[in-house]
Amino acid sequence: MSATPQGYASHSIHLTLNHQPRQLDVLPWTTLLDLLREQLDLVGSKKGCDHGQCGACTVLLNGKRVNACLTLAVMCDGADLVTIEGLASEEALHPLQAAFIKHDAFQCGYCTPGQICSAVGLIAEGRAGTPAEVQEMMSGNLCRCGAYGNIRAAIEEVLQNDSATQAEPQFVEVRA
Incomplete structure (x- = not known):
């Protein structure tokens, strides 16, 4: 854990993101959607309603559909996460x-x-x-x-x- 300017501690999480292992430091209130869009520049998932009502932020967490706007990033420790950016191969579309x-x-x-x-x-x-x-x-x-x-x-x-x-x-x- 590392200290943030406000004195809150960030949490280190390990996950597989689009088939690549990643280690990330996240604040406890960071949503998965904000992590993807703001910290990782994976902007395929959209912020539509930010209340889990529209599905624009849907990603696959351990193969299951989840609304990234309602999922805290710290909940993804150890998870397999696939976004729209991770569906296609280099050779072909999904x-x-x-x-x-x-x-x-x-x-x-x-x-x-x-x-x-x-x-x-x-x-x-x-x-x-x-x-x-x-x-x-x-x-x-x-x-x-x-x-x-x-x-x-x-x-x-x-x-x-x-x-x-x-x-x-x-x-x-x-x-x-």
Whole structure:
């Protein structure tokens, strides 16, 4: 622990962030979203409502969907954390990223990182089998542009692809 100017102690946390081990010093009140955006310059996760109501900040914590605005960074000690920046490989997009492009599942794009991370978690949960279940389980992610139909179509396409639901992520090559 190291002292801060206000006399509060920062806490050292160890985590795997986008497949890379990291050691970070954080103040006890720092949210995961603020850590990602302000200290690590990972700005894919957005600060929409800052109250856990819009889903723009959704990331994957130990494979589960969480709102980074409601999660304290100190709670992530020892965790495996994946943000939108960690989904693609150097060679190819994640299947959901490719499906979002194919289905034009975004307009302004503000909610897209949270939508995609939430959809990755949704597929990993393995509970959504029907369009209605996808709709219900994605209801925590709001789209102010109303691209819900295209978002659902992208998710449903990936759900139907058996190779994308395997334990190891499969990547889709995208050619320009």
